[in-house]
Amino acid sequence: MNNIQDNHNHKIFIALGSNLGDRKQHLLDAARHIEQRLGLVIKTAGVYEVPAAGFTGGDFLNTCVLVHSHKNAQETIDILQEIECEMGRVPRSGTAYEDRVIDLDIVLFGDQIISTDHLQVPHLRMHERNFVMRPLEDIADKMMHPVLGKSMIELSSHLAPLEKIAGFEIPLSRKRYPIQNLNFIAVEGNIGSGKTSLTHKLSEDFNAKQVLERFADNPFLPLFYEDKERYSFPLEMSFLADRYQQLSDEVAQLDLFKEFTIADYYVIKSLIFSKITLQKEEYSLYKRLFNMMYKELVKPDLYVYLYQTEDRLLENIKKRGRDYEKNIEASYLSKIQQGYADYIRSQQELKIKVIDVTDLDFVNNQEDYLMVLEKILED
Template sequence: MNHDVYISLGSNLGNRKAYLQQAIEGIAMRVGNIIDVAPIYETPSWGFAGEAFLNTCLVCRTFLSPEEVLAQLLLIEQSLGRERLQNTKGYQSRTIDLDILFYDDLIINTERLTVPHPLLHHRKFVLKPLDKLNNQKVHPLLKKTVSELLRTTNDTSPVQRLSDQLTFPAQKSPFFHYKYIAIEGNIGSGKTTLATKIAEDFNAKLILEQFSENPFLPKFYENPKQYGFTLEMSFLTERYQQMREQLTQMDLFKEFVVSDYDIFKSLIFSKITLTDDEFVLYRKLFYILYNQIIKPDLYVFLYQNTERLIENIKKRGRAYEQNISPDYLKRIHYGYLDFIQKNTAIHSLIIDVTDLDFVKHYNDYNLIIEKIREK
């Protein structure tokens, strides 16, 4: 899921504006997409005698947990020369200071992290830029808006807005080259989950296969020989109709299209499922329909070994899938590889996700996104 995290930035050493700018770029690279950056304010040092600070705030959209955001901010501080002296009491001058103010509307109180920031409402140099970002943001503990907190704060320090501006990197989507991406993989490989995450995070139109509504699927798993041809024909017609409709009706408000299947899977599965005579007939009809369908600009195949696939299938608990054999999964796998190898005109990318958990771990998810970006 996406989360909105509000971060304060301050600097009172060296080229203060340059440090703020570099921190913003670091946050964009390590934490997430920068949604907005407040103006710069100059304020006296707070809580100790030192040079004046430049302060600002930003809001960032991230997949990271609060603890992961904190870890990345500390790395950014370190990279910009911030030294946190363990045995020194009170505040010190610093090249950069990054603090989490809000993380959605969560209330967090752990040994390492307190959110909302416990001194937020006592710091005018935080409230001023925060007010420019979102003055209606409600403090989840105090139940007051930022605007109200600014009016009632006990901090009387002078805060001067500067004319200087900070910029944040243009967020170029890793998918900007593509109009249509198909995420494919074996049963239980995670293609639907990945396609859904990409659509949510990168503003894509999502096309999901409607396999769960197919009445022949449970029957097929019970009696493959009797229901194989019926199942494959129903899948083919449903996929063709869905793709024909969805790919020709583009959404002007979406950046691209991502689907959790490509219609060619019909031929891959049918070759395994059908008898030789049935497959010959099926293939003739398939190519008549296939030639009318828009092909993906990028075909991503998620590879997982058979043992992991079986684990995933058991976890999601669909009763009719529980008796799928390892041999059946292996035959499907080789069918996909054969398709990729023979169809060299298709722009394809194979990603081994056997040891990745892109739902729980952002770094695993980001690794997949970077592979697509590099492709």
């Protein structure tokens, strides 16, 4: 049995059903609540009208959505039950099935097998129910059932067919937050600002090609630590060359299976850090070389700078526990912050969006993540 306490980003397939009141609106409202509290709605199935099963009641509208979320299975079911309660679903009066305003069930939680007193995943009877399998087949036909070892399309092949309702579907989050309309986004920020975490989330949620800064062994780095004055210039030049090469290669090359490119740095980073490290004359030469290389690079459609206070940055750095960062001081972070601020104020070529994330936790709090998406998309 898999552990339900891990914190990785999960692919969660959720079945939605309603047979009371304005059934279509209930499905739309439930999906919006899921987006706001759990994770973005990445895929949506067709909506099917099905007679009530196991009791006498009105016909159900049933569908299924794929959600990306870092929440574990127990946290997920807790959120879904809260949504059900707030939307007016009342607890069963007995053991029999009853009409319901909204019904939300975890059908699959990635490839996890979960068995607790309150939760069984995969759903124990999913493969017997066409109103579960037909929508699931729409968005996960090749996905394997982790217990039965068969694909969703194989499991549904013996079930009675269903007709989709024409002209109605649950909207995808990408329609509400069309990040994918940008060709190239660069995310920058101070050390510990969360730029790589945000880049990773956006790349997963919006099917983007992810470009992460390489941290290959640099032959000048140990020499720099021994003699900073002598080796600062060759070190900064080697970093510049590496960043220029990676951005030239990876950003310029299109990926047919990805919709846009997002990077957790841009070459501007070299200019900011070198100004702190180099002597005045060295920096003057470095900047001339930088400007020549910069002209050749693809420019981002949007340059996002994540701002956090130095105190918050130090907290984040401490939490991730990297040995080579343990001696970073607030004064050094302040210099970097000032360097970015000076550059951003003087920049007229790039479209820049500065987002203050000091009081936001866009990794663990879905509402904060949506707030960042809204900030990115603001005119």
